[in-house]
Amino acid sequence: MKKHNFNAGPSVLPAIAIENTAKAVLDLNGIGMSILEISHRSKDFQAIIDEAVALFKENLNIPEEYKVLFLGGGASMQFCMVPFNLLNKKAAYLETGVWAKKALKEAKLFGEVVTVASSADKNYNYIPKGFSIPNDVDYFHITTNNTIYGTEIREDFDSPVTLVADMSSDILSRPVDVKKYGLIYGGAQKNLGPAGVTFVIVREDILGKVERTIPTMLDYRTHIKEGSMFNTPPCLPIYTCMETLRWIKSIGGVKKLQEMNQAKAKVLYDEIDRNPLFVGTVEKDSRSLMNICFVMKDEYKALEGEFMEYTKERGMVGLKGHRSVGGFRASTYNALPMESVKALVDAMAEFAKIKG
Ligand SMILES: *Cc1c(COP(=O)(O)O)cnc(C)c1O
Numbered sequence: 001m002k003k004h005n006f007n008a009g010p011s012v013l014p015a016i017a018i019e020n021t022a023k024a025v026l027d028l029n030g031i032g033m034s035i036l037e038i039s040h041r042s043k044d045f046q047a048i049i050d051e052a053v054a055l056f057k058e059n060l061n062i063p064e065e066y067k068v069l070f071l072g073g074g075a076s077m078q079f080c081m082v083p084f085n086l087l088n089k090k091a092a093y094l095e096t097g098v099w100a101k102k103a104l105k106e107a108k109l110f111g112e113v114v115t116v117a118s119s120a121d122k123n124y125n126y127i128p129k130g131f132s133i134p135n136d137v138d139y140f141h142i143t144t145n146n147t148i149y150g151t152e153i154r155e156d157f158d159s160p161v162t163l164v165a166d167m168s169s170d171i172l173s174r175p176v177d178v179k180k181y182g183l184i185y186g187g188a189q190k191n192l193g194p195a196g197v198t199f200v201i202v203r204e205d206i207l208g209k210v211e212r213t214i215p216t217m218l219d220y221r222t223h224i225k226e227g228s229m230f231n232t233p234p235c236l237p238i239y240t241c242m243e244t245l246r247w248i249k250s251i252g253g254v255k256k257l258q259e260m261n262q263a264k265a266k267v268l269y270d271e272i273d274r275n276p277l278f279v280g281t282v283e284k285d286s287r288s289l290m291n292i293c294f295v296m297k298d299e300y301k302a303l304e305g306e307f308m309e310y311t312k313e314r315g316m317v318g319l320k321g322h323r324s325v326g327g328f329r330a331s332t333y334n335a336l337p338m339e340s341v342k343a344l345v346d347a348m349a350e351f352a353k354i355k356g
Helices: 015-026 043-060 074-086 098-107 220-225 235-250 253-274 298-313 338-355
Strands: 066-071 090-095 112-118 139-143 162-166 183-187 198-203 278-280 291-296 328-331
Touching (some): 015 235, 043 253, 066 220, 074 098, 074 139, 074 183, 074 198, 090 098, 098 139, 098 162, 235 253, 253 278, 253 291, 253 338, 291 298
Parallel strands (some): 090 112, 090 139, 139 162
Antiparallel strands (some): 278 291, 291 328
16 A cells, blocks of 8 residues: 655655656666666667756746756755855854754855844754844855755845855745846755765856866866766666656646645644644744644643554654654655545544544
């Protein structure tokens, strides 16, 4: 039986993307070879990466002057590539969780770093508001969706300096005004494809301004020049990304996905707020549409293990909250069907009837 997959990452992907990847592994488009055994320089693979880039641009409405790259190393590699390429003297970071902190730590190796605001005082359960972005920094870095805590910056704001965003866990979940950003990056394994590939969307004119020497592989300009094929790219993961991007287009694009994500999140947050056993961990105006975190109220805390078992019996996986938050986290990425959210909500309601 197919599981209700609430994993935080790697996570649920569109069934059609998985099916078509399986076919391509056996025989790519009837060419008599697997996607696993063809050259990345072949015309067959070139067509795949070209389509992935074109669909990324089309789905996210990415302006002409931006390049889309597919690289290795994960989002974590971007934590150092960003300052390597962009930080001359000083950068600003918004500290909204563990991933933001890791990014900030790497930036400190390259220059001065200002923490513009932090939500560490409340275990990152909100997005800081009313902060001002300094205008004497090379860039301002944000994490739009904080996968572990379930907070999200859902709107694109204006920045007086180059805005850099880690969108690992909410890329393609809503329309993005790409023009407001200089660089957007993320690991594919939350909302786009399997683990092993990282996407970077970068406006070329922000590059080439730092004084340091950048190692070839860590220089964005290398990968722009070579179309993400300076070295062998992660061919199979790129193939699956291409299939996911096809699926996104086929269902009506990111606007449609945003509506679907809003509808799914509403069903679950409404139940969390209604159910006498559970309580959300995030301040309401910071709630993520992608990772929905909740715990049992203090008087019911002892039932958390039992509820986890209860959901497992109903075919749900991946609901355990991150150890730094506890309780439960339902990741409701693009490819998670409403049916799975309803199954969870039904389980919560029934459990409350038995125990409440
Ligand atoms: C998962 C995640 C990362 C880390 O991604 P890797 O590809 O494993 O390096 C970074 N930032 C955010 C917001 C994430 O969700």
